[in-house]
Amino acid sequence: MKVLVPQENQLMRKLVSIVLIGLLLVIPARVMSWGFQGHEYIGALAWEYLTPEAKEWVKERLDVVNEASLSEVTTWADRVRGSEEGQFLGPLHYANIPPTESQLDMQRDCPNRRCVVGAAMNDIDVMFDSKQSLQAQGEALRTFSHWITDMHQPLHLGYQQDRGGNDIRVTFFGAEMNLHRLWDSIMIRGMDLMPAPSEQAALHPLPEVGNTDWHHALIGWANESYELAREHAYADLDNNAELGEIYFNQARPIVEQQLIHSAQRMAMIINAAAAQ
Template sequence: MRKLVSIICIGLVLIIPARVMSWGFQGHEYIGALAWEYLTPEAKMWVSERLQKVNEPSLSVVTTWADRVRGSEEGQFLGPLHYANIPPEEAQLDMQRDCPNRRCVVGAAMNDIEVMFDTNQSLQVQGEALRTFSHWITDMHQPLHLGYQEDRGGNDIRVTFFGAEMNLHRLWDSIMIRGMDLMPNPSEQAALHPLPTVTSSDWHAALIDWANESYQLARRHAYADLENNAELGEIYFNQARPIVEQQLIQSAQRMALIINAAAAQQ
């Protein structure tokens, strides 16, 4: 029944114009709300103090800031930081080749983590870093934000999904997450998927590992040997939707792990 309702929701969404933004506002906000459930009391205070400085009401809402400013001069500067494109013949991300000067989603997350962990930084500066980090870490978990360079992460691949024409990137960004009200609410989801007990002495290496996970998911599931103008439907949806849900949960957990660690050392 849940699968049937999801497909019906997809069908309804396909006839409604959608803002094309990574994971959509709904996906980002769900991740932020779920990450909040995983934070320690100390980390919740750490986040609240910093969000107050940047006039953002919650971790859920702040995850959308980098998309909200896309039409501004600042948003244009941030544009390349939403993704990292990798040549299809390469097996993994190479920071020098695919993210020169850290001008990609992985490098941007690294920069923000350094600020968040720097106890000499002001609440304002750390709040600004948290504001963008919360978006980069979520974008990193949308597989086509680590997609192929030659098709711009699926943007140049046209597909027909349940009869509606779109590009592959939009399908994964905006369409696959429709009907998310069928997923458990954040508090229930956190109870179903407890935060892993992970400690890291190298968050930069962890970010690269997570980016490579997304890249492999893109290769195996998003692209899946698709040809241009492929017709996709229930089979593709049923294979892709669990990947999307997994990535939403892992994104929230990993955001929380890093924030908890940053707060613990302040």
């Protein structure tokens, strides 16, 4: 077998990047948060981390809300966006933070829990309450699986002033779009090039979990996303910035990392709820 010298390795990585970037721009995608493909991948990966008990717990609750799998249910909150219910849920897909602030403040940025973090907290409260009906827990699982996923897209914890990057125009390899869409749907394309969920779970085992304050954990994870948005998504970008391979090569690993973290954390919480 031929061993590539360093120059050949560098050229191979460059070629792979160019091919992947081309795929990102031409593969059709439904423009939703993380894309349907990203949500479904996270749900399928989370399933790999569930205990047998948790898998049964999930199946029982998905049955009552007519959802086929954890992978598919992650997209429900996007599927209903055009409905009256979907409009009510609209503000729950994100939390915007002033750029002058370093962390999420629930009273300031999520009053009455009307943001993605507060919505996830509300669903956890129902999922962990054994007095709740299967229907109520199924509906909570249905939305929780989406909120925990959205929370890990950094620009869903973006700045107030630009609506999480929606008001920042950029050009990515000649294609004009807003910054939020670049992270939400363009970077997520080409997911078929990532390992299958079963392989990914083997590569990244579920961390050990002790007794956890899940509300506190959610705030911590939200702040992680906000920091990634500040350091990498925004990266001191000016409006109408032209972005290319350097930006892509810095952003893509963060997207992949966040997909894995989202799946692991979804699984941790579901495993804990099922063990109640």
